[in-house]
Amino acid sequence: MTSFETRVFRLSMAGPSDVSPLSQLFDAGQLEPAHVVAVIGKTEGNGGVNDFTRGYFTQSLMLLLARQLGITPDEAMLRVPCVLSGGTEGVLSPHMTIFARVPAAQRASAPALAIGIAFADPVPAEAVGRMAQLEVTARAVEVAIGEAGLGVDEVEFVQVKAPGLTSARIQEARERGADVVTADTNRAMALSRSAAALGAALTLGDVSRARLTDSAIGDDMTLFSSRVSVSSGIEITRTEIIAFGNSLRWSGPLRIAHRPMADALDIGAIHATLDELGIPSFPAVAEADRGRIKAVLVKGMPDPKGTIRGFRHTMLDDTDINAQRHIRAALGGVASAIMGDGRIFVSGGAEHQGPDGGGLLAVIAEAR
Amino acid sequence: MTSFETRVFRLSMAGPSDVSPLSQLFDAGQLEPAHVVAVIGKTEGNGGVNDFTRGYFTQSLMLLLARQLGITPDEAMLRVPCVLSGGTEGVLSPHMTIFARVPAAQRASAPALAIGIAFADPVPAEAVGRMAQLEVTARAVEVAIGEAGLGVDEVEFVQVKAPGLTSARIQEARERGADVVTADTNRAMALSRSAAALGAALTLGDVSRARLTDSAIGDDMTLFSSRVSVSSGIEITRTEIIAFGNSLRWSGPLRIAHRPMADALDIGAIHATLDELGIPSFPAVAEADRGRIKAVLVKGMPDPKGTIRGFRHTMLDDTDINAQRHIRAALGGVASAIMGDGRIFVSGGAEHQGPDGGGLLAVIAEAR
Amino acid sequence: MTSFETRVFRLSMAGPSDVSPLSQLFDAGQLEPAHVVAVIGKTEGNGGVNDFTRGYFTQSLMLLLARQLGITPDEAMLRVPCVLSGGTEGVLSPHMTIFARVPAAQRASAPALAIGIAFADPVPAEAVGRMAQLEVTARAVEVAIGEAGLGVDEVEFVQVKAPGLTSARIQEARERGADVVTADTNRAMALSRSAAALGAALTLGDVSRARLTDSAIGDDMTLFSSRVSVSSGIEITRTEIIAFGNSLRWSGPLRIAHRPMADALDIGAIHATLDELGIPSFPAVAEADRGRIKAVLVKGMPDPKGTIRGFRHTMLDDTDINAQRHIRAALGGVASAIMGDGRIFVSGGAEHQGPDGGGLLAVIAEAR
Amino acid sequence: MTSFETRVFRLSMAGPSDVSPLSQLFDAGQLEPAHVVAVIGKTEGNGGVNDFTRGYFTQSLMLLLARQLGITPDEAMLRVPCVLSGGTEGVLSPHMTIFARVPAAQRASAPALAIGIAFADPVPAEAVGRMAQLEVTARAVEVAIGEAGLGVDEVEFVQVKAPGLTSARIQEARERGADVVTADTNRAMALSRSAAALGAALTLGDVSRARLTDSAIGDDMTLFSSRVSVSSGIEITRTEIIAFGNSLRWSGPLRIAHRPMADALDIGAIHATLDELGIPSFPAVAEADRGRIKAVLVKGMPDPKGTIRGFRHTMLDDTDINAQRHIRAALGGVASAIMGDGRIFVSGGAEHQGPDGGGLLAVIAEAR
Structure with a gap:
C-alpha cells in the first residue's frame, strides 16, 4: 500500500499578489501543482475587517493554481484551503507556506x-x-x-x-x-x-x-x-x-509539535516545542538548523484582564492601533528572535485557543 | 570621604498622570525627594510628534516634586531631567524609573x-x-x-x-x-x-x-x-x-551592563547582558531573580534596508502605523519575555545608536 | 432684580496644555475668573479611550482656575464643568470655549x-x-x-x-x-x-x-x-x-439655535441654523460676520446602515482608523468651510442624539 | 467626418475587487468594452505606500477587460490607464468612473x-x-x-x-x-x-x-x-x-469645468464650478440634478503652514493618521454634502497642483 508524505515550502513574498516563488517551484519541477493541498500565509494588511491583502493574495494564488491545473479559479478555491492571517507587524515577514501531499515510496519508521x-x-x-x-x-x-x-x-x-x-x-x-x-x-x-x-x-x-x-x-x-x-x-x-498530526501511516522527515502558551511572555513554550523536535534553541536556533524549520504557527491575544503577570498593558485601550496588531507584533518579536527568521505565522485572536490570556504555538520541522 | 549610592525604583503607572506610586515612596519615607536626580519613563502615547502623554506626565511629576521640595514646577524641571519615551506597544507596560543619589556609609568593594x-x-x-x-x-x-x-x-x-x-x-x-x-x-x-x-x-x-x-x-x-x-x-x-557607569568611587549593589544589538532579532545580546550581571536567563529570568533587575533600556530601529537577515519586513512602508511603533512592539516582546516583566524602556529610533539596523541595550541590576 | 448675561470666548490653543489665552483674558481684566461657569473644548487627541489630551487640558485648566480663584484644583473641578471632545481631524482646530455668567445692568428686549x-x-x-x-x-x-x-x-x-x-x-x-x-x-x-x-x-x-x-x-x-x-x-x-437656551430673563446679544441633521451630508441644516440667527452664509459666512459666531457644536455619527443616501461608506469597517475619527473629519470639513473657521466642536458618537444616522448642531452667535 | 462623444459611468463598488457593475454594463449592452479608454477610481485602502486596494482593483479590472476584449491582462494594462486614489475617509464612497469614447453621429453645437x-x-x-x-x-x-x-x-x-x-x-x-x-x-x-x-x-x-x-x-x-x-x-x-477639455470637435451633453481652491475651506470654488455648468447648488444640489453630475475630482492638501485662515490644524503633526487621510476626509465632507453623493474622487497630495495650501477641483456634468 502506498503511503504519503507531506512536503512544506515556506516562500517569501514581495507583496500580497506575489505568487512568483510558487510559480518558480512549479516551473522548476520541484512541486507538482496537483499535489498542493493547502496554503497558510501571512499577508501585510492590517489583519482586520478591511484587510484586502488576504483577498488579493487569494485571487492571485487561485489564478496561478487554475492556470497550472487547467481549472477555473473558482474551482481552485473549492479544492485548496487558503488560510491567511493579515498583519506582519514588527519584524514579521510576509510569506506563504505551501503544503503538498506526495506519494511516498515507503512508510517512515517514526511518526511523520x-x-x-x-x-x-x-x-x-x-x-x-x-x-x-x-x-x-x-x-x-x-x-x-x-x-x-x-x-x-x-x-x-x-x-x-x-x-x-x-x-x-x-x-x-x-x-x-x-x-x-x-x-x-x-x-x-x-x-x-x-x-x-x-x-x-x-x-x-x-x-x-x-x-x-x-x-x-x-x-x-x-x-x-x-x-x-x-x-x-x-x-x-x-x-x-x-x-x-504525526502518524506512522505517513512518511517523510517532517514532524509537528505544539504547546499551549500560558501568557504572551511564555518564551519557555517556544524553546520547549523546539526541544521536542530536537532543535537546539539557546539563545536562538543556530544558522545551520534554521532550514530544518518549515512552519511556525503562533496564536496569542492581548490578555483581557488588562495585565500580564500583574503589569498593566495598554493594548485593549488603544483607539489608534487595534489590539490584535499589538499582540502580533510582540509575539512575532520573540518567536522571530528565537527562530532567526521573521516568517512566522502569528495570528492575534486566541479566544478559546489555548489558555485565557495566553495562546499556543505549533512548529513543523525536520525532527531528530 | 563620603561616597554615594545610586538607588533605582521602577514604578508602574496607571496612566500618564499617575505619580501616586512615587508619592507613596516619599510618604513612606523610603525615598527623600531631594535625592531624586533623574527620571526615565515609558508613557502610553504614540511616541510620535503628537504624543502628549510625555508632557502630561512631566507636568504631573514636576507638580509633585515641586510640592515636596518647596520649589516651583519650573524650578523642578531645571533640576531633574525627565527622559520619556512614548509608546507601550504590545506587552510593554507604562512605568517610571526613579534614580536617586544617596550618601553611602562606605565605598563598595566592587564597581557600583x-x-x-x-x-x-x-x-x-x-x-x-x-x-x-x-x-x-x-x-x-x-x-x-x-x-x-x-x-x-x-x-x-x-x-x-x-x-x-x-x-x-x-x-x-x-x-x-x-x-x-x-x-x-x-x-x-x-x-x-x-x-x-x-x-x-x-x-x-x-x-x-x-x-x-x-x-x-x-x-x-x-x-x-x-x-x-x-x-x-x-x-x-x-x-x-x-x-x-560603574565606578569604585560609588557604592551599593547595583551595576549596569550594556551590549550592542546586531539587529532586531539579536536575542543573544539580551542573554549576554544578563549573564554579565550574573543573572541566569534561560529560557527566562526566574521569578526569584526578577526583582534584582531595576531597569532595562533598549534601543532599536526598523532596519532601513527593508529586510532583517534577508527577510523583508514591512515597517517602513506602513502608512497606518509609524515604523517606530512597530519596532518597539517587537523588541518589547522579546525583552519582556526574557525578563518576565513588561516594564522595559524600549525606544524606537536608533540612528547612530548601535550598529545600523540594530541597536543596543543596557540593564541595571543587583549584580552577583 | 438683576439679570445675567452669558459671555462666550472662543480661544485657540497651541497644545492640550495651552491655557495661556485664558490666562491673558484674566490678566487683561476682560474676564473675571469667578464668572467662568463652564468650558467646552476640542483637544487634539484621538478622541478615544486612550486620549489623554482631555485629562492634560483639564489638569492645566484647573491649575489655572485654582490659582486665580484661590482654591485647589480639585475644588475647581467640582465647580466648573469641562466638556472636552478629543479629535481635531482634518481642518478642525484645537480650541476652548469659555462660558461666563456676568451680572447685567438690564434685561434684553429679546430672548438671550x-x-x-x-x-x-x-x-x-x-x-x-x-x-x-x-x-x-x-x-x-x-x-x-x-x-x-x-x-x-x-x-x-x-x-x-x-x-x-x-x-x-x-x-x-x-x-x-x-x-x-x-x-x-x-x-x-x-x-x-x-x-x-x-x-x-x-x-x-x-x-x-x-x-x-x-x-x-x-x-x-x-x-x-x-x-x-x-x-x-x-x-x-x-x-x-x-x-x-434663550430666555427673556437673560441679557446680552447672544442667542443659540439648533437643528437636527438628517444625515452626515445635511448641509442644509447648517445654513438654516445660521439663517435663524440672521447670519448670511452662502456660499460661506462673510469675513465681517465670522466674529459674530461664538460657538458651533456639531454631533454626528457614521451611519450604522453602512450607507449614506444609498452610497456605501467604509467608516465602520476600518480597523486602522476609528469610525468616530472619520465622521468628525467629514462633518468638520463642511461646517468649517461654511463658517470659515476650523474651531468647530464636532463630536463623533451621536447615539440617540438627533435622527439615527444623522445628528444635530447648535450655533451660538450675536443674532440679528 | 465622424465625431466622438465621451460617455462617463460612475459605478459604486462593494469592495476593491468588485467590478461586477462594469461587467453588468457590458452584459446589458450599454457599453462596448472596446470603447473604454480610461478609468478613474477611489478605493478603500489607506491611500499610502502599503495601499494594496489599488493593485487589487487593477488586477480585477484588467482580468475583466482582458476577458471582454480577448486580450491578456497585461495587454489591457497597456491600453487603458487606470488612475486610482486610495482612501475613502469619512463620507467618501468607493467607486470607479469609466470613461468611454464612442462614435457620434454629429458634432455638438456647444463644446463637449x-x-x-x-x-x-x-x-x-x-x-x-x-x-x-x-x-x-x-x-x-x-x-x-x-x-x-x-x-x-x-x-x-x-x-x-x-x-x-x-x-x-x-x-x-x-x-x-x-x-x-x-x-x-x-x-x-x-x-x-x-x-x-x-x-x-x-x-x-x-x-x-x-x-x-x-x-x-x-x-x-x-x-x-x-x-x-x-x-x-x-x-x-x-x-x-x-x-x-471641452471642444467643438467632440459631441454629447457632457462638459467639464474646473476651479482652483484657495484653501481647504474654499467652498465657494465648489459652488462656482457647479454654477459654470448650470447646476444650482444652494444649499446643495437638488435630487433631480444629482444624476447630471458624472464625476467630481478634488485635490487638496494639509496646509504646510500648519494653519488654515490663521487657525492651527493638526494634520501634519499626527503620528497616528497620515495627513493625506485627514485632508481627504475633510474635503470629501464638504464636496459630498454639496453634491448629495459620497462618490467624490478626492486625492490628498496637492503639491504644485493649485495654490499652495489649497488645491483644485473639476466637475464633469450634463451642462445647461
Whole structure:
C-alpha cells in the first residue's frame, strides 16, 4: 500500500499578489501543482475587517493554481484551503507556506507529518458567532481529521479560517429580518473565531458538548483547546479546515509539535516545542538548523484582564492601533528572535485557543 | 570621604498622570525627594510628534516634586531631567524609573552604579538635526560624565532626551527667515536623535570629530556609539542628559551592563547582558531573580534596508502605523519575555545608536 | 432684580496644555475668573479611550482656575464643568470655549443666551451604559435647566460629558463581582453616551419613560433628542451637564439655535441654523460676520446602515482608523468651510442624539 | 467626418475587487468594452505606500477587460490607464468612473467633453521625484492632449498617476549604485506627485521651464497648475495620463469645468464650478440634478503652514493618521454634502497642483 508524505515550502513574498516563488517551484519541477493541498500565509494588511491583502493574495494564488491545473479559479478555491492571517507587524515577514501531499515510496519508521483538509458549508451572516457556526465547524474538522487518516489523539494542530461580517452583510441580514450577533465588525471577527474554535475543540474532545451554548461563545474562556488556531476574514463565507498530526501511516522527515502558551511572555513554550523536535534553541536556533524549520504557527491575544503577570498593558485601550496588531507584533518579536527568521505565522485572536490570556504555538520541522 | 549610592525604583503607572506610586515612596519615607536626580519613563502615547502623554506626565511629576521640595514646577524641571519615551506597544507596560543619589556609609568593594546629569542650552528650531545641536549635546554629555565622576571609559550608557519640531516651531523659524532641516515633523524627530547621538558619541570617543558634518547626521550610519540612547519629543526645547557607569568611587549593589544589538532579532545580546550581571536567563529570568533587575533600556530601529537577515519586513512602508511603533512592539516582546516583566524602556529610533539596523541595550541590576 | 448675561470666548490653543489665552483674558481684566461657569473644548487627541489630551487640558485648566480663584484644583473641578471632545481631524482646530455668567445692568428686549450647569453623582463601572447612569443623568439635567432658569421648552441644547471605562476599571468591577455592560472599552464609550443622551432626552420630554430599558440603550435609535450632545471620556467618573437656551430673563446679544441633521451630508441644516440667527452664509459666512459666531457644536455619527443616501461608506469597517475619527473629519470639513473657521466642536458618537444616522448642531452667535 | 462623444459611468463598488457593475454594463449592452479608454477610481485602502486596494482593483479590472476584449491582462494594462486614489475617509464612497469614447453621429453645437490618454515610459527608482520624471511626464501629457485633439488652452484638467517607491525598489537602486531622492517612502510619493505635476504644468504652459530644477520639485510651491491632479502609488512604474477639455470637435451633453481652491475651506470654488455648468447648488444640489453630475475630482492638501485662515490644524503633526487621510476626509465632507453623493474622487497630495495650501477641483456634468 502506498503511503504519503507531506512536503512544506515556506516562500517569501514581495507583496500580497506575489505568487512568483510558487510559480518558480512549479516551473522548476520541484512541486507538482496537483499535489498542493493547502496554503497558510501571512499577508501585510492590517489583519482586520478591511484587510484586502488576504483577498488579493487569494485571487492571485487561485489564478496561478487554475492556470497550472487547467481549472477555473473558482474551482481552485473549492479544492485548496487558503488560510491567511493579515498583519506582519514588527519584524514579521510576509510569506506563504505551501503544503503538498506526495506519494511516498515507503512508510517512515517514526511518526511523520500528516495533513487533511475540509470545507464547511457556508453559513448566513446571522449564524456567525453562534452555535450554528460552531456545529458546521465541528463537522468539517471531523472530515479533515478523517481525510488525514488521524485519530483524534494524534491531532497536533488544526488551522481554521472562519468568515467575518461586513457592514454590507449585516445590513443584508437585517433586511431579511435576521438578527446578527453584533453589528460591530471587529467584534464579529472575534465571535467568529470563538465559535469556530469551540467547534474544533468539540470534535477534538477538548471541551464538553454540554457546556456549549450561544452565550458561552466568546465569553466562557475556561473552554478551550490548545490544538486549534482560527483566523477570520471577510474574504470567505465558508469555513476552511487544515488538520495536522504525526502518524506512522505517513512518511517523510517532517514532524509537528505544539504547546499551549500560558501568557504572551511564555518564551519557555517556544524553546520547549523546539526541544521536542530536537532543535537546539539557546539563545536562538543556530544558522545551520534554521532550514530544518518549515512552519511556525503562533496564536496569542492581548490578555483581557488588562495585565500580564500583574503589569498593566495598554493594548485593549488603544483607539489608534487595534489590539490584535499589538499582540502580533510582540509575539512575532520573540518567536522571530528565537527562530532567526521573521516568517512566522502569528495570528492575534486566541479566544478559546489555548489558555485565557495566553495562546499556543505549533512548529513543523525536520525532527531528530 | 563620603561616597554615594545610586538607588533605582521602577514604578508602574496607571496612566500618564499617575505619580501616586512615587508619592507613596516619599510618604513612606523610603525615598527623600531631594535625592531624586533623574527620571526615565515609558508613557502610553504614540511616541510620535503628537504624543502628549510625555508632557502630561512631566507636568504631573514636576507638580509633585515641586510640592515636596518647596520649589516651583519650573524650578523642578531645571533640576531633574525627565527622559520619556512614548509608546507601550504590545506587552510593554507604562512605568517610571526613579534614580536617586544617596550618601553611602562606605565605598563598595566592587564597581557600583554611578550616575550624572546635565542640561544642554536650548537650541532654536533651525539648529535641530544639525552640527549646532550636536555640539551643545557633546558639551552637556561631558558635564554629565564629570558630574558622575566617571572616566570616559567607565561610561556604560548615556540616555539623552532631545527636542523635536512641531509645525508651529517650524513656522516660527521660517518667519524669522531661518531654515529648518526638514518640515516633516516625524523626520525632524529622527534628525534630532541623530545629532544628539553623534554629539554624545563624540564626547565618548566613539566617533571621530573629523567625520562629523551636517550631512553625516542621520545619514552616515557607519558612525555610531553603542553606549548612547536618544529619545526626542516636542515637550522639551533643551537637551537633557543622564550618564551611567560603574565606578569604585560609588557604592551599593547595583551595576549596569550594556551590549550592542546586531539587529532586531539579536536575542543573544539580551542573554549576554544578563549573564554579565550574573543573572541566569534561560529560557527566562526566574521569578526569584526578577526583582534584582531595576531597569532595562533598549534601543532599536526598523532596519532601513527593508529586510532583517534577508527577510523583508514591512515597517517602513506602513502608512497606518509609524515604523517606530512597530519596532518597539517587537523588541518589547522579546525583552519582556526574557525578563518576565513588561516594564522595559524600549525606544524606537536608533540612528547612530548601535550598529545600523540594530541597536543596543543596557540593564541595571543587583549584580552577583 | 438683576439679570445675567452669558459671555462666550472662543480661544485657540497651541497644545492640550495651552491655557495661556485664558490666562491673558484674566490678566487683561476682560474676564473675571469667578464668572467662568463652564468650558467646552476640542483637544487634539484621538478622541478615544486612550486620549489623554482631555485629562492634560483639564489638569492645566484647573491649575489655572485654582490659582486665580484661590482654591485647589480639585475644588475647581467640582465647580466648573469641562466638556472636552478629543479629535481635531482634518481642518478642525484645537480650541476652548469659555462660558461666563456676568451680572447685567438690564434685561434684553429679546430672548438671550441662558446657561446652567450641574454635576451628576459618580456612578460605578457597572452602571455605565445602563438605566442607573440614565437616571442620574436625567436628574442632573433637570438641575442644570433649573439653574439656568429655563423652562424645558426653552432649552435649545444640552451638552453632557459622560464617563468611559478602562480595562482597569472593568477589572476592578469584576473583582468586586460586578458585571459591566461590555468589556470593549470603545463600545463602553458608546453605551455611556447612549445612556446619558437618553437621560437628558427623558428630562427634556423628547422620549417617553415607558420605552426606556437597559436593552433600549444604544439599540433603539427611534428614541432620540435633537437637543442633546454627549461626549464620553475616561478622565471623569461623574457626569457633567451644561444646559443652554434663550430666555427673556437673560441679557446680552447672544442667542443659540439648533437643528437636527438628517444625515452626515445635511448641509442644509447648517445654513438654516445660521439663517435663524440672521447670519448670511452662502456660499460661506462673510469675513465681517465670522466674529459674530461664538460657538458651533456639531454631533454626528457614521451611519450604522453602512450607507449614506444609498452610497456605501467604509467608516465602520476600518480597523486602522476609528469610525468616530472619520465622521468628525467629514462633518468638520463642511461646517468649517461654511463658517470659515476650523474651531468647530464636532463630536463623533451621536447615539440617540438627533435622527439615527444623522445628528444635530447648535450655533451660538450675536443674532440679528 | 465622424465625431466622438465621451460617455462617463460612475459605478459604486462593494469592495476593491468588485467590478461586477462594469461587467453588468457590458452584459446589458450599454457599453462596448472596446470603447473604454480610461478609468478613474477611489478605493478603500489607506491611500499610502502599503495601499494594496489599488493593485487589487487593477488586477480585477484588467482580468475583466482582458476577458471582454480577448486580450491578456497585461495587454489591457497597456491600453487603458487606470488612475486610482486610495482612501475613502469619512463620507467618501468607493467607486470607479469609466470613461468611454464612442462614435457620434454629429458634432455638438456647444463644446463637449474631450478625452485623450497616454502612457509615459517607465522610469527607474532614482528618477522618481526628479527632473527625469518631470520630463517624461511632460512629454506624455503632450501626447494625451494631442490624442484628445485639444489645444493647450482648451485643456481643463489632466489626471496623472505617477509611480511611488517601496523599500524594495529603493534597495534595488542602491545595489545598482543609484541614489534615490529619499528613502522615506511616504515622502517619495509626495515627490513623485510633485515631479509629475510640474511636468504636466510645463506642457500646459502654466510654469516656465527656466524655473524647473531638481530642487524646485516639491519645494517651490509658487510653481503650480490648477489644471493638474496627480496620484501616486507603488502599483505602477510608468506614468499614466488622462487629459480632459471641452471642444467643438467632440459631441454629447457632457462638459467639464474646473476651479482652483484657495484653501481647504474654499467652498465657494465648489459652488462656482457647479454654477459654470448650470447646476444650482444652494444649499446643495437638488435630487433631480444629482444624476447630471458624472464625476467630481478634488485635490487638496494639509496646509504646510500648519494653519488654515490663521487657525492651527493638526494634520501634519499626527503620528497616528497620515495627513493625506485627514485632508481627504475633510474635503470629501464638504464636496459630498454639496453634491448629495459620497462618490467624490478626492486625492490628498496637492503639491504644485493649485495654490499652495489649497488645491483644485473639476466637475464633469450634463451642462445647461
